[in-house]
Amino acid sequence: MKSHFRSELVIAAGAVTIFLAMGIRQSFGLFLVPITTDLGIGRESFSLSIALQNLIFGLPLLAMLADRIGAKTILLFGAVLYSTGLLFLSLVSNSIGLHLTIGIAIGLAQSAVGYVVILGAVAQVVPSSRRSAAFGMVTAAGSLGMFGMVPLAQWLLATIGWQEAVTVLALTTVVIALSSMALPAKRDERAEDSTSLSWALRKASRHSSYWLLITGFFVCGFHVSFVATHLPAFLTDKGLAPTVGATALALIGLFNLFGSFLFGWLGDRYSKKILLSTIYFFRAIVMALFILLPLTPTSALIFGAAIGLLWLATVPLTSGIVGQIFGTRYLSSLYGIVFLSHQIGAFLGVWLGGRAFDLTGSYSSVWVVSILLGLIAMGLHLPIDERSINPRRAKTRS
Numbered sequence: 504m505k506s507h508f509r510s511e512l513v514i515a516a517g518a519v520t521i522f523l524a525m526g527i528r529q530s531f532g533l534f535l536v537p538i539t540t541d542l543g544i545g546r547e548s549f550s551l552s553i554a555l556q557n558l559i560f561g562l563p564l565l566a567m568l569a570d571r572i573g574a575k576t577i578l579l580f581g582a583v584l585y586s587t588g589l590l591f592l593s594l595v596s597n598s599i600g601l602h603l604t605i606g607i608a609i610g611l612a613q614s615a616v617g618y619v620v621i622l623g624a625v626a627q628v629v630p631s632s633r634r635s636a637a638f639g640m641v642t643a644a645g646s647l648g649m650f651g652m653v654p655l656a657q658w659l660l661a662t663i664g665w666q667e668a669v670t671v672l673a674l675t676t677v678v679i680a681l682s683s684m685a686l687p688a689k690r691d692e693r694a695e696d697s698t699s700l701s702w703a704l705r706k707a708s709r710h711s712s713y714w715l716l717i718t719g720f721f722v723c724g725f726h727v728s729f730v731a732t733h734l735p736a737f738l739t740d741k742g743l744a745p746t747v748g749a750t751a752l753a754l755i756g757l758f759n760l761f762g763s764f765l766f767g768w769l770g771d772r773y774s775k776k777i778l779l780s781t782i783y784f785f786r787a788i789v790m791a792l793f794i795l796l797p798l799t800p801t802s803a804l805i806f807g808a809a810i811g812l813l814w815l816a817t818v819p820l821t822s823g824i825v826g827q828i829f830g831t832r833y834l835s836s837l838y839g840i841v842f843l844s845h846q847i848g849a850f851l852g853v854w855l856g857g858r859a860f861d862l863t864g865s866y867s868s869v870w871v872v873s874i875l876l877g878l879i880a881m882g883l884h885l886p887i888d889e890r891s892i893n894p895r896r897a898k899t900r901s
Contacts, residue, residue, distance in 0.1 A: 514637055516685035517621040518644035520578065520865065523679055526648025527672050529756065530656035531556075531605065532732040533749060536739065537665045537727040546736070548598040550857025553732050554605040554850040557724070559610030561846020563839025566619040570700065570835045574624035578600040578683035581615025582676050588612055589673035593666040603632040616679055618642065619842050623835030624686050624821050632771065638819035639767015645815060646763055649756025657749035684890040694711070696798070703833040707840075711830065712887040715823055719779065722880035723817045724848030724875055726786060730755075730810065733856040737866050738803055748799050751807035758811030759772060766816035775820045775827070782813045782820075783884070787877030794870045828891055 531553060569577040588608030595601050614620075622638055629637040652672075657667035707713045735748025745826050769778055794807045825838045856869050 508606055510625075512685050513625055513687070514640060516682040517641045519682045520616055520679050521618065521621055521641055522648035523652070523675055524613060524648070525618075525645035526650075526652025526756075527585075527656075527675070528609075528613060529645075529649040529731050529752060530653045530672075532668075532752065533653065533656050533660060533720050533745075534665055535732065535736050537660060538743075541665065542601070542884050544598050544704050545857075547791055547854070547857040547861045548639065549601065550732065550853050552598075552601045552628040553728070554854035555602060555606035556613070557846045557849035557853060558615040559607060559846075560613055560617060561724075561834060561843040561849070562892065563619065563843055564613075565611075565615045566623065566835040566839030566842075567700070569620045569623060574686045574835075575683050576830055577615050577620055577682055578686055578882045581612045582621075582680035584608060585616060585679065586673045587611035589669045589676070593669045593673075618645070618818055618822070619835055619839045622818075622838065623831075625811050625835045626826055626831040627687055631826075631831075631882055634831075635775070635819050635823040636767045637764045639765075639770070639816075639821055640813050642767065642818040643760045643763035643865060646756045646759035646811070647839060650753050650757075650760065653749055653752045653756065657746070667682040671896035676781055676806075683814075690794070700770040700833050701822050703829060703837060703842035704840075707829060708835050710828065710892075711839075712824075712889070714842075715883050715887050716824060717841050719783070719880045719883040720817070720841050720845040721848035721882075723821075724794075724850075724877045725852035725876055726844035726848075727814060727852075727857045728849035729852035729869060729873060732853045733736075733860075733866060733869075735805075736860075738798075741798050743798075743800055743803060746844050747803050751803050755811035755814055756809035758808045759814035759816065762812040762814060763811075763819065767819040770823050774889065775824050776884045776889055778819050779817060779884040780881045782816055783880035786810065786813050787874045787881070788872060790874050790877065794867070824887065824889055827889055830891070 535549050559733060565577050588604050588706070591608065592601075592604040609740055618641070621641055625637050625641060625689075626634060656668060656672065659671055686765060705738055731752065734751060735745065738751065739745055766778055766782070789806065789809045793802070795803055799840040820840045821841060825841060826834050829837055852869070852873075855872075859869050860866055
């Protein structure tokens with residue numbers, strides 16, 4: 504009973520953290536037009552800041568540190584840095600300030616309070632039989648955060664302006680600091696294998712399925728960051744009201760709430776690699792239909808709902824395969840490396856979106872690339888070997 508309560512408390516604290524951290528993160532696309540207009544800079548400069556944020560967000564250094572000293576300390580550090588970065592963002596006056604705040608400071612904060620650290624903490628206290636479902640619940644919280652925080656950010660933008668809006672968002676990160684108190688102070692190593700991080704990294708580097716996961720997750724990052732950052736501007740460029748873009752992002756969050764739950768639940772029962780291939784295939788289909796059919800407010804909202812079902816449903820499945828193959832002792836570290844690939848894809852998706860628009864006045868080429876990458880990712884996941892390795896036996900043989 505005590506262990507069950509502890510696991511539920513950690514899941515709840517992790518969900519609250521992801522709700523706020525990812526909800527704020529997914530609202531940054533709404534700030535593209537007002538910030539670039541106010542500062543007199545091009546969209547490529549803003550996109551580069553978000554791209555830099557995505558890249559730093561994916562660095563696994565804090566995830567590896569969380570495996571050593573515990574998630575609680577890392578999460579508290581991230582909450583303080585997140586708040587500081589947002590407060591200083593409200594004071595910037597040029598591209599350099601934008602890169603330092605929304606890019607470097609907030610990116611580093613997100614790497615401390617994001618999925619990699621939180622899922623590693625959850626894996627410590629949740630049995631393997633329900634781990635994928637637990638991961639799905641935490642991932643769904645990020646989607647719920649998108650549904651809740653994006654409309655809040657849009658309302659703040661419309662009523663008090665972007666500087667004051669990010670100040671208000673900074674205040675909400677205090678809740679993340681409070682949530683950190685429920686996370687494990689350090690890893691309980693009782694009943695765990697005695698393998699080292701260097702052994703785990705060496706074993707993973709020699710496993711072909713690990714590299715397939717790394718490559719496939721690159722595509723996920725490219726997709727979600729391009730859409731989250733540029734969809735509102737894409738829709739306003741086509742003559743739709745700004746509220747349509749905000750509503751479409753909110754629908755992505757709402758429907759991914761169901762998608763994350765659904766695929767997390769399915770991941771405990773069916774092949775995770777087949778589910779991942781299915782997700783990437785339907786992403787490509789949804790994007791193709793979106794750019795080929797006439798664009799209306801209704802089609803934009805339908806796109807938000809459809810892509811939302813597939814949005815972060817990859818997270819519980821991808822992290823679940825890593826834990827399934829290599830165990831949970833160094834899940835944050837090993838999944839952190841996979842997530843770095845995700846964020847490299849995010850860097851390119853965001854930056855290329857801004858670059859393509861500044862050069863051509865259109866996002867069409869990036870939409871086409873996104874569709875092709877979805878089909879490639881579908882094929883990459885099919886050969887993955889999901890069988891777990893035996894750490895102790897493998898260690899004695901190596």
